[in-house]
Amino acid sequence: MRPIALLSDFGLADPYAGQLRASLARRSPQSQILDITHQVEPFAVDQAAFFLAASAAHFPADAVFVCVVDPGVGSTRRIIGARVETEAGGQDFLAPDNGLLGLLLFTPGLAPARVFDLSGAAASYEASATFHGRDVFAPLAARLAHGESMVCMGQPMDRADIERPAWADPSCGPMGVDARLLHVDRYGNCLLSLRANFEAPKAPAWLRMPWGQRRGIRPVHTYSDLGPGEIGLLSGSQGFMELAANQAAAAEALGLRRGDSVRLLWG
Amino acid sequence: MRPIALLSDFGLADPYAGQLRASLARRSPQSQILDITHQVEPFAVDQAAFFLAASAAHFPADAVFVCVVDPGVGSTRRIIGARVETEAGGQDFLAPDNGLLGLLLFTPGLAPARVFDLSGAAASYEASATFHGRDVFAPLAARLAHGESMVCMGQPMDRADIERPAWADPSCGPMGVDARLLHVDRYGNCLLSLRANFEAPKAPAWLRMPWGQRRGIRPVHTYSDLGPGEIGLLSGSQGFMELAANQAAAAEALGLRRGDSVRLLWG
Amino acid sequence: MRPIALLSDFGLADPYAGQLRASLARRSPQSQILDITHQVEPFAVDQAAFFLAASAAHFPADAVFVCVVDPGVGSTRRIIGARVETEAGGQDFLAPDNGLLGLLLFTPGLAPARVFDLSGAAASYEASATFHGRDVFAPLAARLAHGESMVCMGQPMDRADIERPAWADPSCGPMGVDARLLHVDRYGNCLLSLRANFEAPKAPAWLRMPWGQRRGIRPVHTYSDLGPGEIGLLSGSQGFMELAANQAAAAEALGLRRGDSVRLLWG
Numbered sequence: 078m079r080p081i082a083l084l085s086d087f088g089l090a091d092p093y094a095g096q097l098r099a100s101l102a103r104r105s106p107q108s109q110i111l112d113i114t115h116q117v118e119p120f121a122v123d124q125a126a127f128f129l130a131a132s133a134a135h136f137p138a139d140a141v142f143v144c145v146v147d148p149g150v151g152s153t154r155r156i157i158g159a160r161v162e163t164e165a166g167g168q169d170f171l172a173p174d175n176g177l178l179g180l181l182l183f184t185p186g187l188a189p190a191r192v193f194d195l196s197g198a199a200a201s202y203e204a205s206a207t208f209h210g211r212d213v214f215a216p217l218a219a220r221l222a223h224g225e226s227m228v229c230m231g232q233p234m235d236r237a238d239i240e241r242p243a244w245a246d247p248s249c250g251p252m253g254v255d256a257r258l259l260h261v262d263r264y265g266n267c268l269l270s271l272r273a274n275f276e277a278p279k280a281p282a283w284l285r286m287p288w289g290q291r292r293g294i295r296p297v298h299t300y301s302d303l304g305p306g307e308i309g310l311l312s313g314s315q316g317f318m319e320l321a322a323n324q325a326a327a328a329e330a331l332g333l334r335r336g337d338s339v340r341l342l343w344g
Numbered sequence: 345m346r347p348i349a350l351l352s353d354f355g356l357a358d359p360y361a362g363q364l365r366a367s368l369a370r371r372s373p374q375s376q377i378l379d380i381t382h383q384v385e386p387f388a389v390d391q392a393a394f395f396l397a398a399s400a401a402h403f404p405a406d407a408v409f410v411c412v413v414d415p416g417v418g419s420t421r422r423i424i425g426a427r428v429e430t431e432a433g434g435q436d437f438l439a440p441d442n443g444l445l446g447l448l449l450f451t452p453g454l455a456p457a458r459v460f461d462l463s464g465a466a467a468s469y470e471a472s473a474t475f476h477g478r479d480v481f482a483p484l485a486a487r488l489a490h491g492e493s494m495v496c497m498g499q500p501m502d503r504a505d506i507e508r509p510a511w512a513d514p515s516c517g518p519m520g521v522d523a524r525l526l527h528v529d530r531y532g533n534c535l536l537s538l539r540a541n542f543e544a545p546k547a548p549a550w551l552r553m554p555w556g557q558r559r560g561i562r563p564v565h566t567y568s569d570l571g572p573g574e575i576g577l578l579s580g581s582q583g584f585m586e587l588a589a590n591q592a593a594a595a596e597a598l599g600l601r602r603g604d605s606v607r608l609l610w611g
Numbered sequence: 612m613r614p615i616a617l618l619s620d621f622g623l624a625d626p627y628a629g630q631l632r633a634s635l636a637r638r639s640p641q642s643q644i645l646d647i648t649h650q651v652e653p654f655a656v657d658q659a660a661f662f663l664a665a666s667a668a669h670f671p672a673d674a675v676f677v678c679v680v681d682p683g684v685g686s687t688r689r690i691i692g693a694r695v696e697t698e699a700g701g702q703d704f705l706a707p708d709n710g711l712l713g714l715l716l717f718t719p720g721l722a723p724a725r726v727f728d729l730s731g732a733a734a735s736y737e738a739s740a741t742f743h744g745r746d747v748f749a750p751l752a753a754r755l756a757h758g759e760s761m762v763c764m765g766q767p768m769d770r771a772d773i774e775r776p777a778w779a780d781p782s783c784g785p786m787g788v789d790a791r792l793l794h795v796d797r798y799g800n801c802l803l804s805l806r807a808n809f810e811a812p813k814a815p816a817w818l819r820m821p822w823g824q825r826r827g828i829r830p831v832h833t834y835s836d837l838g839p840g841e842i843g844l845l846s847g848s849q850g851f852m853e854l855a856a857n858q859a860a861a862a863e864a865l866g867l868r869r870g871d872s873v874r875l876l877w878g
Contacts, residue, residue, distance in 0.1 A: 080636060082629075088530040089356065089623065090383035092395045092582075095349075098378055099403040102347060106376065106404065109640065111632055116624035119531055120591065128626045135745065136633040137640065148591055152568050207566055208581030211402065263622040264653055299741055301686050314742030315626075324654065324682055355797040356623065357650035359662045359849075362616075365645055366670040369614060373643065373671065386798055387858065415858055419835050474833055475848030478669060 078107035079166075079222040080137045084129055085145045085210060086117035093210070097143070100211045104219035111136065120148040122176050123244050124335065127259035127268060129170075130180035131315035138165035141221045144172040145210035156213065157239055158193040158227045169221050171195070171214050176242040183245060184316075185272060192239055193231030244270050253281070253342040258328075259317070261335050265326020266319045269339075273312035281310055282344030284320070287337050294320065294341075306330070310341070345374035346433075346489040347404045351396055352412045352477060353384035360477070364410070367478045371486035378403065387415040389443050390511050391602065394526035394535060396437075397447035398582035405432035408488045411439040412477040423466040423480065424506055425494045426457045436488050438462070438481050443509040450512060451583075452539060459506055460498030511537055520548070520609035525595075526584070528602050532593020533586045536606075540579035548577055549611030551587070554604050561587065561608075573597070577608070612641035613700075613756040614671045618663055619679045619744060620651040627744070631677070634745045638753035645670065654682040656710050657778050658869065661793035661802060663704075664714035665849035672699035675755045678706040679744040690733040690747065691773055692761045693724045703755050705729070705748050710776040717779060718850075719806060726773055727765030778804050787815065787876035792862075793851070795869050799860020800853045803873075807846035815844055816878030818854070821871050828854065828875075840864070844875070 081101055087093035094115040101110055113132050117125045125146040133142065147154075155174040159182055160167055170190075172178050182190050195217060202213045221227065244257045247270050254277065260268040284292045297309040303323035308330065313319045320327045328334065348368055354360035361382040368377055380399050384392045392413040400409065414421075422441040426449055427434055437457075439445050449457050462484060469480045488494065511524045514537050521544065527535040551559045564576040570590040575597065580586045587594045595601065615635055621627035628649040635644055647666050651659045659680040667676065681688075689708040693716055694701055704724075706712050716724050729751060736747040755761065778791045781804050788811065794802040818826045831843040837857035842864065847853045854861045862868065 080640070082633070086530075089381060091527075091529045092380050092399045093529075095378065095380040096399050096402045099349070099380075099399065102376060102378055103402065103404045106347070109636060111629065111636055113626050113629040113633075114623060132626045132630050132633065135630045135637070137637045150567070207578075211581065260625075262625045262627075263620075300684070311741075314745065353797075356648060358794075358796045359647050359666045360796075362645065362647040363666050363669045366616070366647075366666065369643060369645055370669065370671045373614070417834070474845075478848065 078105055080109040080111060080140045081105065081218055081222055082111045082113055082136050082140045082142045083115065084113040084117065084125060084142065085115045086119050086121065086125065087115045087145070087210070089115055093208070096211045097215055100215035101219060104216060105222040108222045111140070117146050118335065120146065121335070122146050122148070123242065123257065124260050126177050126180040126245070127317065129177065130184055131317065133168060133181060136168070138163040138168065140168050141218050142168065142170045143210070143214045143218045144170060144177050145214055146177060147173045147175070147209060149173060149175060150207065150209050156195045156199040157234065158195045158231055159190045160193070160227050161190045169227055171217055174240050176240045176245065178239065179241045179245040182236060182239070185274060190236065192234045192236050193227050194234050195231040197232065198230045247271055249277070251278070253285070253340045255338060255340050256318070258333055258335050258337045258339065261328040261333070265328040266313070266321045267328050267331070267333055268315060269318045269320065271318040273316045273318060275318060277343065279343035281341035283342035284308070285340040285342060286331070286333070287339065291342070292331065300324070345372055347376040347378060347407045348372065348485055348489055349378045349380055349403050349407045349409045350382065351380040351384065351392060351409065352382045353386050353388065353392065354382045354412070354477070356382055360475070363478045364482060367482035368486060371483060372489040375489045378407070384413050385602065387413065388602070389413050389415070390509065390524065391527050393444050393447040393512070394584065396444065397451055398584065400435060400448060403435070405430040405435065407435050408485050409435065409437045410477070410481045410485045411437060411444050412481055413444060414440045414442070414476060416440060416442060417474065417476050423462045424501065425460040425462045425498055427460070427494050428457045436494055438484055441507050443507045443512070445506065446508045446512040449503060449506070450508070452541060457503065459501045459503045460494050461501050462498040464499065465497045514538055516544070518545070520552070520607045522605060522607050523585070525600055525602050525604045525606065528595040528600070532595040533580070533588045534595050534598070534600055535582060536585045536587065538585040540583045540585060542585060544610065546610035548608035550609035551575070552607040552609060553598070553600070554606065558609070559598065567591070612639055614643040614645060614674045615639065615752055615756055616645045616647055616670050616674045616676045617649065618647040618651065618659055618676065619649045620653050620655065620659065621649045621679070621744070623649055627742070630745045631749060634749035635753060638750060639756040642756045645674070651680050652869065654680065655869070656680050656682070657776065657791065658794050660711050660714040660779070661851065663711065664718055665851065667702060667715055670702070672697040672702065674702050675752050676702065676704040677744070677748045677752045678704060678711050679748055680711060681707045681709070681743060683707060683709060684741065684743050690729045691768065692727040692729045692765055694727070694761050695724045703761055705751055708774050710774045710779065712773065713775045713779040716770060716773070719808060724770065726768045726770050727761050728768050729765040731766065732764045781805055783811070785812070787819070787874045789872060789874050792867055792869050792871045792873065795862040795867070799862045800847070800855045801862050801865070801867055802849060803852045803854065805852040807850045807852060809852060811877065813877035815875035817876035818842070819874040819876060820865070820867070821873065825876070826865065834858070
């Protein structure tokens with residue numbers, strides 16, 4: 078039975094993540110259930126999109142992903158599925174059509190995904206109007222885990238038709254590049270909406286803050302390359318560029334928060 | 345091997361939940377271990393009772409539940425077990441006799457449970473005076489997971505003899521009904537001690553706050569039926585009535601907290 | 612396949628613990644993955660050392676432990692492994708050489724562990740400069756889970772050569788003993804760097820606070836032995852002495868925090 082990976086904004090203090098896992102365990106008892114995290118900030122689709130794009134490649138190559146950050150639950154937003162072929166059978170992704178797959182599916186170098194509208198398959202489960210993760214996504218995921226194919230469950234869609242938010246595509250100009258803080262991690266590192274393989278015309282040397290001020294930054298290879306108080310820009314372990322300090326919280330030093338927009342300026 | 349579900353107030357920052365899981369994995373390595381949550385507020389038996397009553401039906405039909413919110417640990421409170429028959433073998437519940445099973449066992453429509461005093465079976469494990477979850481509940485649960493029957497482990501009790509706190513039975517009068525906030529969830533929804541199938545003489549239209557003030561509420565079907573700033577009363581996904589707002593925190597808007605008592609008044 | 616236990620300071624809000632679990636699940640899909648906790652305070656090696664020493668004996672006797680609290684990641688600190696023989700095959704521990712194994716390996720009565728320098732084996736995986744948990748520790752652990760022996764993976768070391776911080780050995784004098792608060796738990800209990808089997812010349816009766824003040828304490832057997840407002844010293848469930856109150860937070864009552872040093876004075 079295929080393993081199932083979970084990503085949500087349910088937190089762990091409510092019984093919701095537990096009920097989602099339970100609903101999967103009841104329907105697919107042999108599947109290993111693996112959490113990416115349930116602590117996406119409530120309704121933060123951009124943060125969830127980053128977590129998914131950063132994590133998928135580390136999960137089993139045949140995993141089914143259930144991604145539920147869903148401000149529009151109960152409205153008419155679509156439920157979509159994506160299929161990415163891998164060397165070991167392929168990964169399937171289930172999510173509301175709100176941009177959550179917007180970073181994953183446009184990862185440079187990723188095999189082109191096929192995308193499906195699963196709203197029809199979902200409709201048969203919409204018994205509970207408020208908890209689609211447990212009552213709609215989980216039974217769909219269990220069917221995939223049992224070997225059913227997404228091709229038979231949904232209507233093929235053009236990948237260009239899925240929701241793709243502006244933050245998924247930072248614009249790079251002659252002076253610099255605009256980026257969004259998709260996440261501030263536990264150590265204060267600021268994860269930017271710039272791929273780790275981002276190629277700039279020149280090395281970024283300045284950071285322009287949301288309130289206009291400039292601050293010097295240094296492109297480095299790892300945290301320990303940085304001196305005390307210094308802010309570095311590095312291509313970290315998550316596949317995205319990050320602003321970091323050495324054993325200190327860059328976010329605090331810079332006064333930045335998740336969702337802020339910054340510009341990296343060439344040296 | 346039967347799956348095992350866990351509910352506690354241990355949190356996840358201490359090693360206690362990990363040691364409980366480990367103790368079960370050591371004794372019943374083939375059992376799938378599923379957390380409901382470990383983040384019940386310390387000693388909040390009413391919140392735990394709600395989490396359990398809301399979650400059990402979503403878990404595998406043959407699960408063993410270990411429920412440890414236990415202000416009286418080390419005292420002489422009983423350890424009780426309950427057996428609820430299901431279509432697939434039955435669910436077993438282990439808990440201190442402090443009201444934790446008080447909502448679950450009196451769920452309308454639930455097959456009548458058989459209740460057992462397990463204090464005798466527990467006594468043989470009471471080596472550690474402070475951590476009964478790991479050292480007493482876990483070995484009892486592992487025996488059930490291996491196929492032992494609760495009938496052979498404990499003394500049958502009358503269901504009426506187990507602890508049943510006042511909050512488990514809201515009183516409904518001609519003017520309205522008193523309810524307790526059993527839980528405020530991550531999104532600010534206020535879960536009330538009223539079953540989702542609660543039938544009122546008239547639709548509730550007013551909420552009387554703990555400090556006496558009244559506030560209008562609207563019975564709705566789902567969150568997105570509500571306008572900005574509006575407070576709704578809905579029968580949510582947890583089997584209990586909840587006060588909610590649309591993409592906003594009802595608890596904050598109302599100034600209510602877990603444990604508060606409110607009255608719903610007829611329209 | 613051997614079970615794998617995880618201990619880290621990654622928290623659960625970032626995707627790091629999820630990626631560590633995923634990396635293990637991809638390489639050793641049959642292994643049960645068990646968290647001790649991921650909520651060690653960032654870089655708090657002493658707290659992690661306590662969690663590990665308190666927890667290992669409760670885990671399966673053939674478990675592989677991945678312990679990652681690693682302020683020196685990316686520097687030249689060694690990665691070490693320890694092998695502790697048990698009645699069921701033995702437990703293996705992977706950690707940076709920074710004191711994290713300093714309490715576990717010197718537990719009184721524990722079978723002497725064999726210690727190995729795994730830096731050579733680790734070097735072949737050091738692709739990602741910042742996330743050794745996922746990219747270095749996980750593949751090493753998966754090899755152990757598959758049956759490979761640490762003897763073949765590393766260079767034997769003298770146990771005396773591994774990093775052993777001062778807090779691992781409280782000094783006991785004629786007047787009293789100095790101890791460090793290794794952890795304050797969810798209930799406010801203060802876990803001390805003193806083994807539960809600690810034998811003092813006389814029963815401790817006074818606590819000298821970091822700021823010099825004295826406070827009476829009473830050695831007790833369990834929390835419920837304490838009266839309101841009273842502070843007890845007890846040999847708790849974690850194998851270490853703790854300062855506690857009855858259904859109240861001792862840490863708050865005493866004004867103590869993790870990392871503080873106190874002296875227990877004889878009566």
